[in-house]
Amino acid sequence: MIAYLVRRILMLVPVFLAVSVVIFSILHFIPGDPIDNLLKIGSSPEARAEMEVRYGLDRPLPVQYGIWLSNVLRGDLGTAIVARRPVADLIAQALPHSLALGGLALLFSTVAGVGLGVIAALNRDRWPDRAIMGGVLLGSTMPSFWLGLILMLVFSVWLGWLPVSGARSWTALVLPVLTIGLGGTALVARITRVSMIEASGRDFVTLLHAKGLSPLRIQLGHVLRHALIPVVTILALRIGWILGGAVTVEVVFARPGLGTLLIKSLSQHDYPVVQACLLMLAMAVMLGTLLGDILQAVMDPRVRAALA
Amino acid sequence: MMAWPAPLRALGHPMGGLAGGWLLLVAAAAVLAPFLTPYAYDVQDLPQAYQPASAAHWLGTDEFGRDLLTRLIYGARTSLSVSAAAIAVSVLCGMVLGAAAAWFGGWPDRAVTVAVDLTWSFPEILIALILVAIIGPGTTGVMVAIAVAYLAQFTRLTRAQIMTLKGETFVEAARCLGAGTGHILFRHLLPNALAPVLVSAMLATGDAIILEATLGFFGLGAQPPVPSWGGMMSAGSALVFKAPWVIIFPGLAVAITVVAINLYGDALIAELDIRQKLRRTA
């Protein structure tokens, strides 16, 4: 198992390198020059050249990449061109907000999604199933920013229960978590239901019935355990999606976080910050796949055996 | 009954009919927009700003006093055509890539698979945001961004379809009869892989409408004054207080249209009997 973990983590290294190359090079195709934003109108070409040297923008791209990567590996994410602060500081400020939002949304989606999926599967083709699956379809077809605005309208404007935006108290987290979480809930409920129904048709379930176990015990004690394996795997793979959802929702609710930082830096052409944000999101995606594989091995003895 | 093509038979399903009806209605409204409304989508009438629904303005007016229903109908033009065109490009490229990967195997297959897996694990919105940042805002940028964001999905689906079909006897038979690669690929494999790919393209169009709306919301879509469903909401939370209808209706249009696409797609999947084929690669 430990050998497997080491091997699995080593496998992430080439992926990380590939992603870092993509992130680095993509950003250099973005038109618009951050130096323009910094220079006063009418500055001399000399001042401009000096600025380019200061930020290393005058060197060939591969060299810039090498310097950037070695700095990143040492934890130095560079200096934000517009904000004129270490990028690491900006990330360190934004990351906890995004982690709290993403983590709570993940928790909410898992609990609500598995619960609804189980209820739907147990009542397959009856009204609770239809109602839940109808809600799920609706939940997955609403743009998340719109859902956020509607929740804001209902709970903040009409009912006045929760703050509209910002991050001053924990209550400000409720609506953003709900907004991201409802989309995730739809996904989890759908997978849970399908895998429960699929697992119910397996041979060993017939034998469980033949042993005289009650249907509820079979469903919750055996079938659900099997259904959770794909749910956990897919959920881990979807950590990236949840963070992606966080990007839009953070903007809607004007919350500090990676998403807001990313959108702001994109519009200001602030390369180092954008690169760092993307790198963080990419790391989250990679850690998600790693986590998914580990959880799968924990939950399924056959997978453990294949790895040993 | 069997004589009707599957897309028409799908209309016979209770939900499929309702959904298909809505889609036809939206499409017709988009095409006939100038004949349906007395207002122009781009003429500002500031004294009339922030009017709630009334007999003159069925859905009210926006922050510039423009008729919301008019902008919604013209917005359907932008949103639907951009999404559909982007997905069409994506499907074409994805089928070529996927078929090539499955057919040639070896390193082209591995390269495509790795690239697909890599993009697959990133959320579409992130890919699209970066691409729009590179290309610049506007409908072209959004179209390319959506096309690339969904490329992985179609490549993967086509590849899986071709891989399964490759081993089937009729392909072996064609090969034994001396058919060339191109003939087998275009006459035998792709037509058989087409139904599942087209249906999933239809479902992806729904997702693309949401993505288009999200980019529009960020102000990266069709540039003002041309309306798009997402762009109409770009004033965002500021309007939630003042004129919530300006936010509510475009979002509803998106949600109902996407639900309709999904329901019609479900009916189509049932008619074509391809649920298994789609699930295998989901």
Next chain:
Amino acid sequence: MTALLQLEAVSVAIGTVPLLDGIGLSLERGRILGLVGESGSGKSLTAMAAMGLLPLIGGRVTGGAVRFDGQDIGAMTDAQRRALRGGRIGFVTQNPMTALDPVQRIGEQVDVVSRLHLGLSHRAARARTLELLTRLRIPEAEAVAEAWPHQLSGGMKQRIVIAMALAGEPELIIADEPTTALDVTVQAQIIQILGALVRDRGLALLLITHDMGVVAQVCDRVAVLYAGRLAEEGPVGPIFAAPAHPYTAALIGCIPQDGMAKGALRGIPGAVPSALAFPPGCRFHPRCPRASDLCHRIAPLPTPRAEGRVACHHASPPPEGQP
């Protein structure tokens, strides 16, 4: 002696498709009844009906009654039926490879039966499990109880399934093709184990198989199904000596000998018709060498012959000296 398991003209349908048509069978304690027929003849469905498990596959009894120890299973509550399953009726499935829950340890899967039906504690149930495994000649029972299903061979898994069937002190065991998925050598062992159980403990065994060789080896009586109907039923000796139904004769004629393809019926080409397209009259007539005009029109009813019954318009006459 009253029958332990009795099927009284049982008809079964899945959805709107009728699959079993008036099957009558009876099985006494201490006896082995072989239920034979090709795939699609309705053997497994008969087993599911006897277990009261038809709803699991969307089926239901549309006519007749299944009686266990005189009681109508169809009239019982769900709880009563569950008490029978795993308790008084043990079940051995067709494919041991997929019969066990892959993410639960072997021991726990066996323990649960005696805890549920005999009310044993965890500790007592485990002791009983180990005793059962040892009695089924499973080496290192304690290690096996702690193992995961994927760590065992097919024959070993089938012994575990048999142990589960025995754990609730059953009076009847229903074994649905218990050896089909196993190696030939293991097949013999499993059949031997099942036969010994009946002799030593006075259990009744309903043995479903498509292998007439196995029937000849261990069964007391045999019932032959074809396309959802009973073709012939009676004691094994006389039927093997002089089968009355042409289908029985064909099945006996195809007891696998060296080099013969499994399942091929010598002299009778074709396959069991689909339930959606059963032919009119006798359902066997399209494949039958003796079919006449009568067979095309009228379905033969089971009529007594010797010590059994046969449903054929052109049944072979009983051998000399018998009624």
